Amino acid sequence: MKPTRLKNVLESLLHQRWPAFVWGPPGVGKSSLVREIAAERKLPVIDLRASLLDPTDLRGIPSIEGGRAVWCPPSFLPRPHEVPGVLFLDEINAAPPLVQASLYQLVLDRRVCEYVLPDGWWIVAAGNRQQDRAVTFRMSSALANRFVHMDMEADVDDWRAWAIDKRLSPLVVSFIGVRPSLLLGEPGEGSAYPTPRSWQMASDVMAAMGGPKESADVLPGIVGQAAAVEFQGYVKKALNEKAIRKVVDDPQHAELPKDLDGTYMLTSWLAYHAADAVVSAASAVLLTRLPPEFGVVLARDMIKARPAFMREEGYRTFLKTHGHLMARS
Secondary structure (H helix, E strand, C coil): CCHHHHHHHHHHHCCCCCCEEEECCCCCCHHHHHHHHHHHCCCCEEEEEHHHCCCCCCCCEEEEECCEEEEECCCCCCCCCCCCCEEEEECHHHCCHHHHHHCHHHHHHCEECCEECCCCCEEEEEECCHHHCCCCCCCCHHHHCCCEEEECCCCHHHHHHHHHHCCCCHHHHHHHHHCHHHCCCCCCCCCCCCCHHHHHHHHHHHHHHCCCCCCCCCCHHHHCHHHHHHHHHHHHHCCCHHHHHHHHHCCCCCCCCCCHHHHHHHHHHHHHCCCCHHHHHHHHHHCCCCCHHHHHHHHHHHHHHCHHHHHCHHHHHHHHHHHHHHHHC
8 A cells, every 4th residue: 555545544443443554664664654643643652562572571570469469561551541542563573473472462352461451542563574574573373363454565656745744855855756666675785775764864864964975975875875876876967956046036937957857856846945935936837837747746746845835826827727637646
């Protein structure tokens, strides 16, 4: 499932008793998606890493009361007086089989010995697939049968919308638009390879070091050698800020880039600076000057970054002519 669809499904499952399991490769955003859903609903999240538990940890330790042994549940499990939230079992299949077995009763019956998971708490788990070369153990059929299973896949359109919202570098956002296959790569012999998470890391590192040139020798250790070489080649050809400013200053007549790389860089830069009223007004004019498919990309990105963009006269004009394209995007 693409992230937007998966989010809708998880939100639908939020208020019923059956736990959900999100599968996906490392760095695709499984944990972030669960936390985003919880944050939007102001729900607390207890992140329980099964890989760090011993088989007996969930049971707790015994205490003698009235001559009988009573099991005291561990402090990391929700207590009855706490507000409802999400019990997130991350990396559950990275735990050894005996630890997985200790989760059976908690996942299905919502209890462990005397401990009962309070009402309103929703269990959701996440894990990497065996083919991802991550640390995993085969999940027993008994535990797997206790979940609603969903596969999360990387989607370029969803990622670009997320990246614009998180204000990732326009160079990174536009590069992935041009080379969508590099959003998520396969693990190779080296330690680094491209994932949605590593591209966010690359954006942050470039910002900290002053730009792609200053961080050129670091990027291979984030997204892998091949992706870093392609990215640096793209940066050298990309439209620079001086050229983009000329377009913003005279959106009606300025010469626009004719190649795919330059157009993606222009639209990504405009979306990154959408909060600037001058940029917003110029973008509305450019909608009708760009090829329709890029006009749709720009309109969608600007709305994501600045919902007030929908009030721009140029956007309303564009919508009258190309509204059918916006509806399909």
